[in-house]
Amino acid sequence: MPRHPDPDLEQRILNAADVLWRKGGARALTMRAVARTAGTNTPAVYRRFKNREDLIKGILLRSGTRVRQRFEQGRTLEDMADQYVQFALENPHEYELFHTEAHLLNPRPKKAGAPLPPIRESRPNFGFAERVAARELGGKPEEYTELALALWAIAHGTAMLLLKDVIPGAHSATLRNALRTAVKAIIEAARSSRRR
Numbered sequence: 230m231p232r233h234p235d236p237d238l239e240q241r242i243l244n245a246a247d248v249l250w251r252k253g254g255a256r257a258l259t260m261r262a263v264a265r266t267a268g269t270n271t272p273a274v275y276r277r278f279k280n281r282e283d284l285i286k287g288i289l290l291r292s293g294t295r296v297r298q299r300f301e302q303g304r305t306l307e308d309m310a311d312q313y314v315q316f317a318l319e320n321p322h323e324y325e326l327f328h329t330e331a332h333l334l335n336p337r338p339k340k341a342g343a344p345l346p347p348i349r350e351s352r353p354n355f356g357f358a359e360r361v362a363a364r365e366l367g368g369k370p371e372e373y374t375e376l377a378l379a380l381w382a383i384a385h386g387t388a389m390l391l392l393k394d395v396i397p398g399a400h401s402a403t404l405r406n407a408l409r410t411a412v413k414a415i416i417e418a419a420r421s422s423r424r425r
């Protein structure tokens with residue numbers, strides 16, 4: 230009797246990999262563990278994902294979607310920075326995945342020395358931040374690459390300081406307030422430079 234393909238298997242595999250990573254980080258994500266958690270066998274996983282890297286790319290894309298959903302809850306750049314840090318604190322393994330493996334999503338130049346495409350092309354959430362900046366401050370999204378990078382850098386720094394317990398827990402509210410102050414200052418500087 231011929232075997233019938235399981236149309237839901239790829240999603241089950243991604244769900245399993247996602248759960249394993251979020252619970253246990255990099256060590257928990259083996260192809261065998263994914264197969265077992267997805268209710269299939271290792272060869273079936275390899276038929277859908279050529280290797281662990283390919284599977285991680287699938288998880289990264291899902292993670293990006295979840296971050297985007299959090300961004301969309303915020304109406305302003307300030308809200309987005311706050312949501313970014315909150316997401317990291319609520320999902321430390323997923324945040325670790327994104328910042329240790331996101332290089333897998335980087336575009337490869339077609340020719341040596343060829344320019345890389347804009348960040349927004351490989352990081353849709355970055356492009357979303359540029360569009361929010363343009364909506365808040367006027368102009369075109371591509372005019373806000375530097376602003377979006379500055380906001381990402383300080384939000385990521387804040388998240389890492391909190392996640393790694395560099396700042397004692399009693400000072401976490403102070404650090405979060407410092408982030409808000411820095412974000413406001415960066416946005417105000419961008420607004421002022423547009424007026425000139």
